[in-house]
Amino acid sequence: MRINPVFNSGRFHPRLVLTFILFAIGASLAMLSWASNPATSNITVPGGAGQKVVVTWTGDIPPLVNGTSDCTKLADTPAADQHVSTVNVPAGIYNSVNAKFTFRIDWDASAGNDEILTVLNPDGTTLDSSDGGDPHEEVTATNLPAGAYKIIACGFISGPATQSYVGKLTIDTSAGGPPTPPPTPTPAPAAPGVPRYYNYAPPATIGEASGEPSIGYNLSSRKAMYIAGLQTLRVTFPENITPAGSVPAACDAHWDDVSYVVTKTKSLDPILFTDQLTGRTFVSQLDSVVPPASPVLIGLNSLMAYTDDDGASWTPAQVNPPDGSYDHQTVGAGPYPASIPLGNPVNKGSAVYYCSQAGVTAFCSRSAACRRSRFPKMREPPGPCARSKINPSAPSRRRAFSIHPLASRRTALSISPISVARPPAATRTLR
Numbered sequence: 001m002r003i004n005p006v007f008n009s010g011r012f013h014p015r016l017v018l019t020f021i022l023f024a025i026g027a028s029l030a031m032l033s034w035a036s037n038p039a040t041s042n043i044t045v046p047g048g049a050g051q052k053v054v055v056t057w058t059g060d061i062p063p064l065v066n067g068t069s070d071c072t073k074l075a076d077t078p079a080a081d082q083h084v085s086t087v088n089v090p091a092g093i094y095n096s097v098n099a100k101f102t103f104r105i106d107w108d109a110s111a112g113n114d115e116i117l118t119v120l121n122p123d124g125t126t127l128d129s130s131d132g133g134d135p136h137e138e139v140t141a142t143n144l145p146a147g148a149y150k151i152i153a154c155g156f157i158s159g160p161a162t163q164s165y166v167g168k169l170t171i172d173t174s175a176g177g178p179p180t181p182p183p184t185p186t187p188a189p190a191a192p193g194v195p196r197y198y199n200y201a202p203p204a205t206i207g208e209a210s211g212e213p214s215i216g217y218n219l220s221s222r223k224a225m226y227i228a229g230l231q232t233l234r235v236t237f238p239e240n241i242t243p244a245g246s247v248p249a250a251c252d253a254h255w256d257d258v259s260y261v262v263t264k265t266k267s268l269d270p271i272l273f274t275d276q277l278t279g280r281t282f283v284s285q286l287d288s289v290v291p292p293a294s295p296v297l298i299g300l301n302s303l304m305a306y307t308d309d310d311g312a313s314w315t316p317a318q319v320n321p322p323d324g325s326y327d328h329q330t331v332g333a334g335p336y337p338a339s340i341p342l343g344n345p346v347n348k349g350s351a352v353y354y355c356s357q358a359g360v361t362a363f364c365s366r367s368a369a370c371r372r373s374r375f376p377k378m379r380e381p382p383g384p385c386a387r388s389k390i391n392p393s394a395p396s397r398r399r400a401f402s403i404h405p406l407a408s409r410r411t412a413l414s415i416s417p418i419s420v421a422r423p424p425a426a427t428r429t430l431r
Contacts (some may be wrong), residue, residue, distance in 0.1 A: 216274025230278025258311025
C-alpha cells in the first residue's frame, strides 16, 4: 500500500493548507465574537470596612431586538457581549463587613440604543437583569459568594451597528456583619368584609421571567391567564382544581404553560387581554423593529392569537395592514351599543380593538368579525398625552388581581377575594 506524503517536492498540499486556515479563522471568530476586552477579570472582597475595589472592561454589543429584557439565554452566544469576573471571598469576611456589589455598563446616549445587562451566578442561574432604558444599566447585590460571574450585555432595541460600552464591577464594604432579620409579625385575624390577599407563585419549571406582565380572568371558567415575555400561563386556583374539593382552598394554585407557537417565538412587547363578556383571551406579541435597528420593519404590528378555552386551543387572529405603529400595543374588547347591532356568532357580540403607537401618534383598529385581516385603521391625533391604553368596563365578581416580581425576577400573583364594581386596570409600565 502506498502512503501519500503530506507534502511533495517541498510544497504543502493546498487542500490541507486551506482547511487549516479556515478552521483557524472559524475558531478565532467563535472565541472572540462575544468576548469583552479583557475577556475575564479577578476581584477580591476587601478585608476592612470603608474600602472599594473596581475592575473595568470594554466591549461591543451586537445589534439585537430582544423584548424579554433579559440576556440569560444569550450567554456564550454571538448575540451578546460577555465578561467573566471571578470574585474571591476571604474566609469569614462577611462576619465583619458587608460587601455591596455593583455591576454596571455605560454607553453613548447619542446612539439612541437601549441595552440590557444580565448577571449570571457561578451556577448559571440568573442573579438579576436591568433594562431601564437609560444609557446605563446596573445590577446590585450584597455579600455574594465566591465564583465566576458572567456579566452579559445585549440589546433591547440596538443597531444597526454594534454599540461600544464600558463595563465595571465595584465592591464597596461597610461595617457590620449580616443584618439581623426583623421579627415576623403575628398576622391579624381576618375580619368579615376586609380584603385578604393570597400569593400564588408558579413552580420552578415555568414562569421564570416576569418581563412586562399582564393578566386576564375568565369569569366563566374562573381561571386566570397570564403572560410575561414569550410565555403564556394558565392559573387554576385550588378551589377549582378537579375533582372539586380534592385540594384545600389554602393550597397552591396549578400553573400550566399554554403558550402558542405563533405567540411564543418573538416579541418586542407582550400583552394579554381576557374579554370578561365572552371569556375569550387574546395574546399579542409586538412584531416590530424601531429605528435605528431596522427602518424596513417599522409597522409590522403584532403576532396575535385568541383562545376560547383558556389556552387548550388557539386561533391565529391578527394580520393587520402595516400602519406605521411600532410600540405600546394594547388589546381590548367590549359590547356593541344597542344602536349598532354588529354582533355575530364569531365575535360573540364584542368588538375587538387593537391600538399601538408611533411616537406620540396612536393608531387604532377594530375587528368586527374577529377574523384575520379584519382590522380597519383608525388614527388618534398626536398629543403630549397620547397613550394606546384600552380599559374595558366589564364588571367583576369575585377577585381583584395584582402582579409583583419576586426577588429572583420570577412572578407571583396577589389575589384579593372581594367584590368590586369593576376590575382594576392591569398596571403596565410603558417603556
